[in-house]
Amino acid sequence: MKKLVCMFFVLLFVSQTSFAYPKQHPFPPFHIAGNLYYVGADDLASYLVVTPKGNILINSNLAIDVPMIKASVEKLGFKWSDTKILLISHAHFDHAAGSQLIKQQTPAKYMVMDSDVALVESGGKTDFHYANDPSMFFSSTKVDKVLHDGDQVKLGGTVLTAHLTPGHTKGCTTWTMQVNDHGKPYQVVIVGSLNVNPGYKLVDNKTYPHIAKDYQHAFKVVKALHGDIFLGAHAMYFDLNKKYQLLGQTRSNPFVDPAGYKRHIAQKEHEFTNELQRQKHHIEQ
Numbered sequence: 001m002k003k004l005v006c007m008f009f010v011l012l013f014v015s016q017t018s019f020a021y022p023k024q025h026p027f028p029p030f031h032i033a034g035n036l037y038y039v040g041a042d043d044l045a046s047y048l049v050v051t052p053k054g055n056i057l058i059n060s061n062l063a064i065d066v067p068m069i070k071a072s073v074e075k076l077g078f079k080w081s082d083t084k085i086l087l088i089s090h091a092h093f094d095h096a097a098g099s100q101l102i103k104q105q106t107p108a109k110y111m112v113m114d115s116d117v118a119l120v121e122s123g124g125k126t127d128f129h130y131a132n133d134p135s136m137f138f139s140s141t142k143v144d145k146v147l148h149d150g151d152q153v154k155l156g157g158t159v160l161t162a163h164l165t166p167g168h169t170k171g172c173t174t175w176t177m178q179v180n181d182h183g184k185p186y187q188v189v190i191v192g193s194l195n196v197n198p199g200y201k202l203v204d205n206k207t208y209p210h211i212a213k214d215y216q217h218a219f220k221v222v223k224a225l226h227g228d229i230f231l232g233a234h235a236m237y238f239d240l241n242k243k244y245q246l247l248g249q250t251r252s253n254p255f256v257d258p259a260g261y262k263r264h265i266a267q268k269e270h271e272f273t274n275e276l277q278r279q280k281h282h283i284e285q
């Protein structure tokens with residue numbers, strides 16, 4: 001009987017932690033360009049920036065996927081304990097739930113955009129949209145350094161710039177950095193997220209009154225950035241799999257895709273504008 005009860009709790013735990021979120025599958029870690037590497041899963045993207053003073057990890061993903069990120073870092077020949085800075089794309093559980101575990105396992109300082117700090121430190125409980133949805137909660141994690149729009153994160157000669165691209169979350173952050181690859185400089189853009197999630201209220205939003213204006217600001221910001229190497233919080237934004245298959249097959253690096261970056265922004269802005277019009281129209285009726 002005891003065994004059965006134990007089994008029940010194990011099942012309950014598993015079903016609560018895996019709920020409806022698509023299971024992440026390992027993706028081979030690889031070198032993108034310069035000192036930038038891919039260490040994420042097949043959908044949830046994580047990046048490792050390697051410097052002589054230690055490494056920067058962008059996105060901690062789901063807590064259950066932390067061992068997968070660690071294995072990817074080590075497979076590339078780098079040390080997990082060299083992770084000195086941890087950054088995120090935005091404070092949703094699928095990019096930030098693993099942060100507490102990473103902070104326990106490494107000396108990483110957790111740096112988060114000011115308007116996402118409360119969300120990270122409350123473990124998702126202060127989310128403007130998901131505050132009543134425990135399936136979106138995660139371990140609350142202490143932020144070590146609060147970042148502001150335009151701040152630079154520097155380590156071992158590498159500079160990452162934090163661009164506030166709000167809307168998806170209030171502190172959604174798009175990261176840029178310059179890498180040098182085969183003697184050529186490239187601007188890397190890691191899009192935080194321009195998605196309007198299902199159910200997001202763009203009009204008359206009581207918990208985020210200026211949401212539509214924030215999205216519009218985010219589009220203005222990403223359009224003004226030049227993106228040679230186009231990356232993002234989810235692999236699907238930039239077609240990771242297709243580009244990975246092309247690595248080594250073409251003379252140019254398939255991740256150098258400024259046209260793809262522009263297409264992605266245009267597509268997301270189109271979706272946002274349509275949804276905003278639909279909601280405005282709905283309210284007028």
Ligand SMILES: [Zn+2]
Nearest residue numbers: 090092168193
């Ligand atoms: Zn999100």
